[in-house]
Amino acid sequence: MALIVHKYGGTSMGSTERIRNVAKRVAKWARAGHQMVVVPSAMSGETNRLLGLAKELSPGKHTPALARELDAIAATGEQVSVGLLAIALQAEGLEAVSYAGWQVAVATDSSFTKARIESIDDKRVRADLAAGKVVVITGFQGIDPDGHVTTLGRGGSDTSAVAIAAALKAAECLIYTDVDGVYTTDPRVVPEARRLSTITFEEMLEMASLGSKILQIRSVEFAGKYRVPLRVLSSFTPWDIDITEEAASGTLITFEQEDENMEQAVVSGIAFNRDEAKVTLLGVPDKPGIAFQILGPVAEANIDIDVIIQNVSHDGKTDFSFTVHRNDYTRTMELLQNTVGPATNASKVLGDPKICKVSIVGIGMRSHVGVASKMFRALSEEGINIQMISTSEIKTSVVIDEKYMELAVRALHKAFDLDQDAAAA
Amino acid sequence: MALIVHKYGGTSMGSTERIRNVAKRVAKWARAGHQMVVVPSAMSGETNRLLGLAKELSPGKHTPALARELDAIAATGEQVSVGLLAIALQAEGLEAVSYAGWQVAVATDSSFTKARIESIDDKRVRADLAAGKVVVITGFQGIDPDGHVTTLGRGGSDTSAVAIAAALKAAECLIYTDVDGVYTTDPRVVPEARRLSTITFEEMLEMASLGSKILQIRSVEFAGKYRVPLRVLSSFTPWDIDITEEAASGTLITFEQEDENMEQAVVSGIAFNRDEAKVTLLGVPDKPGIAFQILGPVAEANIDIDVIIQNVSHDGKTDFSFTVHRNDYTRTMELLQNTVGPATNASKVLGDPKICKVSIVGIGMRSHVGVASKMFRALSEEGINIQMISTSEIKTSVVIDEKYMELAVRALHKAFDLDQDAAAA
Structure with a gap:
């Protein structure tokens, strides 16, 4: 039995049918005896929809007051996702509870639209895990010292997942995404590109920061800093594939020396x-x-x-x-x-x-x-x-x-x- | 100069164009020298959309754990509205800030999906008003003693507006709605029905509780308990009508004796x-x-x-x-x-x-x-x-x-x- 963090992207959360599949996959892991924490993104298209509405109404000038409102609005996308996933997990017969970033709390600085996580209080989550619950936590967001909602910027849910895994000292953080791992380069540009079964943290950091958009760079930094074993794997496999096979798939980001x-x-x-x-x-x-x-x-x-x-x-x-x-x-x-x-x-x-x-x-x-x-x-x-x-x-x-x-x-x-x-x- | 609370329903908030009109109306009041607090509902259809998604995923059984998630999900509708309205007010050249119920905080009991407001902390809002800001606060929701998001049930935004007006000792709470006042009965049933320019609090309480669906009954109870002057008026008048005319329109709920x-x-x-x-x-x-x-x-x-x-x-x-x-x-x-x-x-x-x-x-x-x-x-x-x-x-x-x-x-x-x-x- 291990404490495992799963992170699912917006495509995986794109419809109630897909959310149900995420719930079934998480339930498979929970039934295998793992303590599960799940960090889902907003339903695909939702963040754009919300920020699109905001843009229609915005004054021309970008001010901190405007950025604060944009963050409060954008953060609701993930708040809906976590609630829906918790409900889907309950329908699977599991006890599940969702939290927004401010409830955990995920403390950040006050740089609206690109905040940085400063600390995560693990008390509430640990108590729920100990009580046998699956805990679903919003990615992408936190709360600043003045009680304002902040967001971490695009792709911030990866960082949230890794930071949460670090705070909880999780055995592994699995990032489910629309690619099945890290490739030598983008297969859309080079069809011969090969999937790497492992990549070192330093290499991944360079790959991420240099634009292979699989993981947000800060999530890799966090993984390196707190030595969080991180795996990138496909969310497109059937939810009921063998858990051992699933656990070994994708690309593992390692801390091995050369x-x-x-x-x-x-x-x-x-x-x-x-x-x-x-x-x-x-x-x-x-x-x-x-x-x-x-x-x-x-x-x-x-x-x-x-x-x-x-x-x-x-x-x-x-x-x-x-x-x-x-x-x-x-x-x-x-x-x-x-x-x-x-x-x-x-x-x-x-x-x-x-x-x-x-x-x-x-x-x-x-x-x-x-x-x-x-x-x-x-x-x-x-x-x-x-x-x-x-x-x-x-x-x-x-x-x-x-x-x-x-x-x-x-x-x-x-x-x-x-x-x-x-x-x- | 007076402290005025405006409440706008989901229809008034139904599109960015309409939100812009709400902002212009509020700006008119602010420019007339009033301290303004605004409580908007979710964009029309949004609460139903969110709860519809939740329903698709729900287990058959209604449990407190499920109710908790439904509230967290439904509350995001108003959280989007307040952010959008604050942005639209900023575009009008006003300083504006939005708060979710938990940020104010609007403290409620823990009856998910039909919580009751227990107290409202007015410190943060008063400081903003004193600093010349328009304050936009979510209706329909609060936070319970354990830090869970709660909702007040359908129509709860009326109650929120009146409770906020009571906490701030507002001069008047104006409920902008899709009817232009309280009628002797529903004009769709009796075409001869007449608009009342005033109605006593006790009568309004009976009218509200007996099903004339203009105001949520608890909002009228709050208005009576805390003697909040309450006016029901139309949101369909042009935003730029004369403010004196607007301030005297609709139906005023009075506390006069017989x-x-x-x-x-x-x-x-x-x-x-x-x-x-x-x-x-x-x-x-x-x-x-x-x-x-x-x-x-x-x-x-x-x-x-x-x-x-x-x-x-x-x-x-x-x-x-x-x-x-x-x-x-x-x-x-x-x-x-x-x-x-x-x-x-x-x-x-x-x-x-x-x-x-x-x-x-x-x-x-x-x-x-x-x-x-x-x-x-x-x-x-x-x-x-x-x-x-x-x-x-x-x-x-x-x-x-x-x-x-x-x-x-x-x-x-x-x-x-x-x-x-x-x-x-």
């Missing part, structure tokens, strides 16, 4: 992302504090920054580039043109929203040389110009023209033999 | 109700405690009882009849047949769901004799058989066959000259 894993390929996967935009300040003075002078105001405006590149200087001047989410592009450009550019005496502000980022990810890169150059050669052979390069211990990313994205991904998948079994590579 | 109101007609209105069913226990022993022995278990099963009649006894036996809501009819009959009947040695249990109740209501009845007999004569002239009679100081009700309802209402409306002006009567 040396335990000799057969691992050098590169595990290719991630890509076209949600970013590139901005550049030309000719800023190359002096201490310049990076903070540029990025401080951007961070203050709550704009997330991804890749940052500062080139070597000429004549005491340097060029400074970074990427932001494409939704923040206009805001960022305004900020640079009106405030940061003049303040730093930049000679020019440039921007390009038509870019994409393609990355190779692999824990094996730590101990293998020449991986990056192999990547650059493969891109060069396809005539793809590299605009920015960014590297970490286990990934190398390039920013290229958006139109070459699929071509680059296919070329890299092939160059690193990802269509073959790891053992054979 | 002697201040000499011109008042003897009977103010005819109420009717076909939501009830009649049950009878024949031949129960006429001994002390028998009423409690019968009605105790019924109350314990959370079944509301309306009219109660105990006939005079013969040979130490009596017949005991009462009416319940038609939805509770089957449950009540089962309880009587399986438990209460045998326990009280009743010779027979009878039931009839095809009844209706018709009542004449008027504070003038206190000091006028012969009103009841005039009622009975009017019904007799139409050949309508009276099954039960129940009287209070200001109303006389009869239970008759459902099929005679419209006929009885029309006959009584005419017999008491309700189609003429009160002053002329």
